[in-house]
Amino acid sequence: MQILSFWFLVIINLVLFFFLIKKPSTLLIFSGLIFNYLWRFTNVFYLATSSVPVHSEQMGRDIFGMAPSISYFTINALYLFIIISCWSNLSTRLVNSHNEYNTRLDERIYSCFNTCIFFGLSFVVLYAFFELFINDVIPIRDCLERTIFNSTYHGLFHSFIIEHASMYSFVMGCLAFYPCFKEKKIVQNRYLFLSSLFIVYGLITSNRFSFFLKLFLAFFAPMAIAIIYSKKDSFFKIIRETYVVKTVALYSLIVGGTIIVGLGNSYFRVRGICEINNKNFQAKLADKKNEIFQVDTTGKLEINNLNKVENKLSARLLVQQGEMWWPVYERLDSPHDIKGALHFMFVEPFTKERNTGIQFLMYKTLGSDRARAVVVDHGQTYIVNQFDVIVETFGLYIGTFLILVSGVLFVGVLYLLMHSYFQGHFLSVMSGVYVLYGLQLLSFSGMINFFQPWTFWIKTGTFLFFLKFEKIIYKHESVQRGFDLFSNVQNKLMKSFGRKFF
Secondary structure, three states: OHHHHHHHHHHHHHHHHHHHHOOHHHHHHOHHHHHHHHHHHHHHHHHHHOOOOEEEOOOOEEEOOOHHHHHHHHHHHHHHHHHHHHHHHHHHHHHHOHHHHHHOOOHHHHHHHHHHHHHHHHHHHHHHHHHHHHHOOOHHHHOOOHHHHHHHOOOOOHHHHHHHHHHHHHHHHHHHHHHHHHOOOOOOOHHHHHHHHHHHHHHHOOOOHHHHHHHHHHHHOOHHHHHHHHOOOOHHHHHHOHHHHHHHHHHHHHHHHHHHHHHHHHHHHHOOOEEEEOHHHHHHHHHOOOOOOOOEOOOOEEEOOHHHHHHHHHHHHHOOOOOOHHHHHHOOOOOOOHHHHHHHHHOOOOOOOOOHHHHHHHHHHHOHHHHHHHHHHOOOOOOOOHHHHHHHHHOHHHHHHHHHHHHHHHHHHHHHHHHHHHHOOHHHHHHHHHHHHHHHHHHHHOOHHHHOOHHHHHHHHHHHHHHHHHHHHHHOHHHHHHHHHHHHHHHHHHHHHOOOOO
């Protein structure tokens, strides 16, 4: 009976995944969620069907048994069903309300946002590159772990790029694909170049796979609305639109190469699988009185043990995304101290600077001393998502209900964001992306306390304000004069420096 239930739920989940990716628009707009949940689904499936116990290096124990996967696949199927149902209804409303959007932004307003955001973000990323080379501390060259770099050598805009790059990648995608609404088969390719600069910066500063993936998926998510608007929501029709194919192919090539180099640097150099011998960097650390770690000085890169590489990669790809569900399932019969769990996450975590939901799950799984050592002393956290944290905190039934509610909220905010984009209300888009990012942190990494900072509520209030009043603001006479003035200045600069530059 257990085996039949397992395979039945596997088939149900695969069917729901199929419906979620059936149309290009849903595939693009939910690409991050699809990738995250499909990867986790694969890990849970692998752990459940393994004929021998799978050893978890992080937890220091073996994982075995099919029973935990049944409850996980049930919750996952319900979550996917809620996502598909909500988005199907809302996207239909988006298409049917096409006639309401005849008053979208005129060219002056779009041009103003386009120019200001492009040159503003260009200055940020170019200045960050400048600081790297002036300070002569380049993590990918010096085999410097990103956490060490972030706490020791970060520049003026480094934290901004790492924390906000995925959100502004979404904004860049919005501006890049907005001309498609004007029946122009063009894409603002300069945003491809600019987004690529952010990705290369992430590579140079030793960021890992998740950073590159978030930027890549966020950039192409707005293309979903262009597809819905064009009423060509099928893969065959999209392939015929060569401007889309060229854009996706070029950007994918850049990101794919960057991810390969980034993963190689992470596993072969930064994580200690190879010996890195760099006299210059050791001297640099000594000059800056930094005693975080020492580096050997033979001047060569030598692979110590390829088996370690294989074990690390197999654990990362097939185990770590799903392993934390097993101890959560084993504790389902134990009483759930909801008050104590919330107190830990919101009042007394190991550190308030990191995801406290992950810290709570590590505390329950590893014990206080070991979890604190991993989080505080080594600066590491394990991989979890909202299923693990919410069920651990509230129990199976209340937790499942809250997970479904979070799915409805995620789709609702996404719809409001895309509705604003469809109208050309970029102030709403730029403020709303922060709210969506908070819900994304909950969904992808179980960050229950995403709403705790007071800044989140200011961003939420700003988003709601622009949703209500942005259209009215644009109609104000003084705002119109401001756009006219900007347009005149821009036209003069175009004559002096060239239209393509601006």
